[in-house]
Amino acid sequence: MTTTRAAMEYDPFSPDFQADSYPVYRWMREEAPVFHSEKWGWWALSRFEDVRAAATDPDTFASFEGIDIDDTAKDQSGPGFLPDIDNPRHDQVRKVVQPHFLPRRIGAREEAVREVVRGLVARWRDRGAVDLAQELAWPMPNEVFFTVLGLPSAEEEDRAQLDRWVHELKDRRPDDPRLTPVAKAATAGIQDYFIRLLESRRSRPRDDVVTALVQAEIDGQPFADEHLEPASEILGLMMVLFLGGVESTAGLTGSFFKLLAENPDQRELLRRDPALIPAAVEETVRFNAPLQLVGRTTTREVTLHGVTIPAGGRVVLVYGAANRDERQFPDPDRFDVTRGRFRHLGFGEGRHGCLGAPLARLEVKVAAEEALPVLGDYTLSGPAVRYATTPNMYVWDRLPLSFPAPAAGGAR
Template sequence: MAAPTAVEYDPFDPTFYTADPFGTYRWMRDEAPVYWSERWQWFALTRFDDVRAAITDADTFRSFEGMDIDDSRLEQVPPGSIGSMDNPRHDQVRQVVQPYFVPRRIATMESGIRTVVRELVANLRGRDRFDLADELAWPMPFDVFFHLMGFPGRADATAEQLARRDQLERWTHELKERIPGTPHLGPKAKAATAGVQQYFIDVLNERRREHRDDLLTKMVTADVDGTPFVPDEITPVSEVSGLMTILFLGGVESTAGLTGTLFKLLAENPDQRALLQADPSLIPAAVEEAMRWATPLQLTARTTSREVTLHGVTMPKGARVVLIPGAANRDERRYPDPDRFDITRPPGRHVGFGEGVHGCLGAPMARLEARIALEEALPLLGDYELDGEPTFYPSSPNMYVWKHLPIRTPGPTAPPAPTRRQDVASELEAVVVGKESVSEGVVTLSLGRPDGGSFPAWAPGAHTDLLLDGIAPRQYSLCGSPEDTTTWRLGILREADGRGTSRHVHDTLDVGDRVRVRGPRNNFPLACSRRFLFIAGGIGITALLPMIAAAHASGADWHLVYGGRQRASMAFLDELARYGDRVTVAPQDEVGLLDLDTLLGTPREDTLVYCCGPEPLLAAVEDRCAGWPEGALHVERFSPQPIGEPLRTEAFTVELARTGVTLEVPPERSVLEVVEEAGATVVSSCAEGTCGTCETRVLDGVPDHRDSVLDAAERSRNDCMMICVSRSCTASLRLDL
């Protein structure tokens, strides 16, 4: 046996994780890398190389006695759980659900997960204090689990289904009750265990009676080597019950732990949060660093199948061994300055999700959920701070999770400003894969990549430049599904007096022809809200179609009023018909002009208005919304709004900060023309201030905004300008060119 130790490692101690577990781990790695607990009669490994070697050696370190070190392995996780299985049976059972958890399959769930997160984040708006664990980190994985299993979302569930869901969530928390300082479950945990097991038995039997295209049906209809996976009678010790339990408990608590820890660490390390705010592309790295720094699954147990000697200590055959990823991921032998939370740390392996036979099934989903939570919440939270001490979640000794995470923001949260990028995506080759007439004068153009690959990701409100040889570029809204990464769909109105792009599309372009596209860009992003009013005029419906789909999927209350000259010229009516009375179709030759006074006469605090269409409609909607709350109205223009004379009629200078060159801009020329003539490279498209392509960062001076892209709040920041039309209020401007 190992020599007596000076520091006791006791994860059953209720204060262990809230004191300094990482200090204990440090001592163990240095002084007792094979630790023996006389009290609990197991060994513990803490160094990275030792823990990883053990979890990847499934023949020596067996799982048949379970991964838990408390009574969970006896009373809550039945013998049929894959966490308590060795091969060959482990791989046979895992394969029943493995196809549903491969990264490419999980990636298709991004839209649904983002909808869940946006709904939760929307509930934080307008407040400067809230509990981020209770209101985001915990409910997110609960809702995602129900989505994965094919259960109805909260907006679509019946009262009975909602009550059952709420009961399952209460039981889930009660499962964690332990008699302090012992491995024993409390009475609430025992009662909740029976409730959760019966809940899953009931839903599995329901899927037996009513098959669907979902994971539950796959489980109840699967066979393993020609034998049905699910027995005639499902009991708490059936393999399928164990599989459901580990999918649920592992997926919910681990993800809640990772998400809560992420936001806690970013509050405690504002320098790292500032890096993310400046460069959101670092978010995946932040997720991995949080997983390393404070691994939710701190420990897992195995049983030796043979005698093992390590660091001079012999562990006999049949010994229980506690592997501590939470310690391994802080090993100085593996990571420089391991106790520092550093999202720029060079990529490297950690064992936060395990490896080998029992590597975490749900790792791709946990990563995706945590990433989306940061992407959606960080812009809203700003420079938030902890508003008191976080509360640790009373769980099994395996887990490092937060129950309460009180947060204070600098002020009541408001919709985040749209993220603007100076760098525009390079041009891409595309091929016409479909062309269809959808109304008089409107066709849809479906584009694919010539190599069958994917287009850049986009979100509702985005548009792209369509580039045709010898014809001026033109911007068109993406009106398909953001989830379809292989196809971009555009809706194009034939404009007899336009620049020629639409005439070429209607009259000449055909399936198989090659074109070029640039983008996407999004000057018209969809914010989170419980209620939306969409107003479309004519071809403006194209920008709103993906927004409507997203609002509907989120469970928001929404209504579309769609006007046009006559019904025959109004595109996509067949697609909109599925929404029933949520859509009001108002052809002018049947009902006259839209009744904007009735629609917008009474301001509503809880409603966002999105409008796209011809300039007279946009101007009228802006006039009616003058008394609405700031930020309630969102419009997109594809033709410039009327503007008066520039505020400064004389010449001004622009300094190109990257080269030090100073240029004079005379009254009759645009900034874009002058800087391009001087050799500066600026991507531009519309040349009339509507597309946002030429957006340029302003380092000094006050621009005279004359575009149709920026809203009032964005203009007031004076940190960017559309140099194709905007000028200067000051004698000089300094631009990031």
């Protein structure tokens, strides 16, 4: 059966699309590999090689107009927001923070991550039911990343407000690229908080990332302005660390446990051989990439598959579609934790590859090692609910699970 263009449309703002994206992705790869959206005015690439080629050619597919296709770039990111910067400034700013996210440095935090996860799992391990999204996937990266950056611990007064702002930042209306008043207010609140935090670290340094950022120099010049304001570069960098460090990992964690509930044969493989967990994490990133798309802007005319994108054209690189490309992955719609070594685009690639990927991988691995033995043969006990966020992201807000609770007086 041939699907006509009239019957299939790529509109990542649409609730119908977000409810079931992958049939549209399949259609795009086969019928419209350079899809032009008349509604939104951009072009979308969906095949693996096309998306990867664009991602690794930042001189042609530039980032200065932002990776988001809604108003996030205009209203939330600002200068210093790494994914939205081109060279030479991108590499200069990235070098300020990159050392704190090197794999060996992240690996040294494994026990601290494990302590966080164990504390969260202990709260529900005897209940026989858990909302995995609300009780593990979200609080884990929130707590870990706050610790990494040097933000307030869960017990500190400012933390409750920050936790609310994390979610309010992403408040969106269906089929609307504009930030809501709630999202704008949360953005202003977080920016004001970051200014006060940075000023505090400047006058009273600590051994944390925030202090390192406010003390950093680029070519002998202070990275942080003498008088900080929302347009300061350091504020943009803080925002991208804050936004990216929590939501992406929450999305990856939720998808990991959801996919194992839906594929108990794959879960059994992990139970028999926990050494497969890192491979299962990579397969989750491929199968349901938390970052589904990024925006780029062409610096020259590009012709691909007979379609010409003009210079200055807005282009969407659809990672979620590329990671299911039949040309790159055998049986791509099958979740297979034994797929072996493969290249995916779930963390991006090239100049703008995900800075926090080592931390995200570590957190999900530890979450799996600690939670899977407790959950046993768990099942979905209700509908999973997508998180209301930018169209770039694939994240779960609710993920109700039921699992065999230990017998009274017993231990797992």
